[in-house]
Amino acid sequence: MAGNKAVAYIEPGKVELQTIDYPKLEVHDGPGVHPDNVGRKTPHGVILKVVATNICGSDQHMVRGRTTAPAGLILGHEITGEVIEVGPGVEFIKKGDLVSAPFNIACGRCRMCKEGNTGVCLNVNPAGYGSAYGYVDMGGWVGGQAEYVMVPYADWNLLRFPDKDQALEKILDLTMLSDIFPTGYHGCVSAGVTTGSTVYIAGAGPVGLAAAHAAQLLGAAVVIVGDMNKRRLAQARSFGCETVDLGQDAPLPDQIAQIVGEPMVDAAVDAVGFEAKGHGHGGHEAPATVLNSIMEVTRQAGKLGIPGLYVTGDPGASDEAAKHGSLSIRIGLGWAKSHSFTTGQCPVMRYHRKLMNAILNERCQIAKAVNATVISLDDAPQGYQDFDQGAATKFVLDPHGMLGDKQRIGA
CATH class of the missing domain: 3.40.50.720 (NAD(P)-binding Rossmann-like Domain)
Structure with a gap:
């Protein structure tokens, strides 16, 4: 089975690249995982090969030591990827799909989800209000600043891009849809x-x-x-x-x-x-x-x-x-x-499909607006330092080298 390089929070001011377990359709114990989530089966989930994942200002709060994030927490809640494994409970998302994963993890079944308030899903975080990948007190779902990540409730959560080749041409814009x-x-x-x-x-x-x-x-x-x-x-x-x-x-x-x-x-x-x-x-x-x-x-x-x-x-x-x-x-x-x-958290699913259409039809240029800049996963620690020092840049991590030099913006 493949390895899985990922960005881990170590201590205030420090992140490092680690090799962690390849994801499975089950929640395992680890840094920040709520005890009630350990062993949770996710037949409704998929495994993504991460195409693009971004450094967020919310990640910086943890890295600066301004939260109670535990050492070893795998970071990253802005995830765009290719589906490479599909759980037995998934009906509509298929292997090979290119998708955006909202940073809010939502079950699609509870009262909040049915009312469109996916940022405060009642079933994904036993510790509190709402959930996200790789974030403190958000249930302990492993983050996506990694080569591979598991996404639960895939039919509900994932936004599939209708034309894969077109999406890859617009990937720096589309990766902003996750958050x-x-x-x-x-x-x-x-x-x-x-x-x-x-x-x-x-x-x-x-x-x-x-x-x-x-x-x-x-x-x-x-x-x-x-x-x-x-x-x-x-x-x-x-x-x-x-x-x-x-x-x-x-x-x-x-x-x-x-x-x-x-x-x-x-x-x-x-x-x-x-x-x-x-x-x-x-x-x-x-x-x-x-x-x-x-x-x-x-x-x-x-x-x-x-x-x-x-x-x-x-x-x-x-x-x-x-x-x-x-x-x-x-x-x-x-x-x-x-x-x-x-x-409160943005309920991403309320907006992401319409914003995808705006991007694909040339109605906006969000990557240019935020100065999206591609760096390798290995360069993530330097990206965190530069961002913390006020770089006017949105750093996009390229775990598998799929974005190409032509997609690189900025210096």
Whole structure:
């Protein structure tokens, strides 16, 4: 049986390549696996040969030591692959299919799944709310930054690309369907972005850039992206966004007013999450900064999309309350302005088929927007370091060398 190289979290600031067991249609004990999931049979699952898998900002939270992730956890929840083995309970997914796996693992049977809330499936994570591959407290499903991975409930979860050759030509765009493109799109839909909207996106990391491109796809008139990282702001401008430099001392409403003529927008999206920093020169970590700032600049009765990650446990938080997920949010301001808030994991299946069609029919260029850059699986540790240092890049791992030099974007 084939081996299986994979990226493992070791300790804060360190990941390494390990050889782990080839996946089986059963959950085995290992780092982060919930005891109630050990021995769980998955005849409804498939084995994927991973074609592309991406480094996500959510992975970085774990690698920075900002969660309770155990040593040895295999990372990776953004997975695109070829089906090479099919369980006896799978009817419609076939060997040889090229597919996208939503980062949310969902059973398709429970109340939440039937209502379309696949991010909080009731049957896949005995420890809490919802599940994902290779993520702390998400049930212990082995991650996909690997050569091979098992995907459960395959008929329900997987999105099959209708034309394999066409999909391989668009693979850098299509690999974004597993997480960041639907996540950014969900943030914008939740914020009510539509034709003619003025939109503020907090954060110019890959999810923020994906949200900005999604806002354009939804018809926004002006998309403003805020960050302190000048390289990432330049990337946002490269596809037509306006930008504000949050490292400056000028108040955010004033900077927005210089762009749209008033100190407010119709809709705002938090694409940063709990490791936010205060605005201005030398801003220190202040986890409620983004939430409070988007309330400040969103007009009355506006909506706030919050796909940025917030956690119930943060051992590296700057204050005791934040270590338990309690933040100093100006809820009174949001209440006074009649704001609506949408939080939580993006239910990827709600959007991924439509976004696939948009990609295949040349309606969007998400890989270009997020500056997708292909690296080998062996180079994943360096990719994590570069990403942590603020690279304006979405790193796509190529475990089997299937993406080719012609698919490489950036430097």
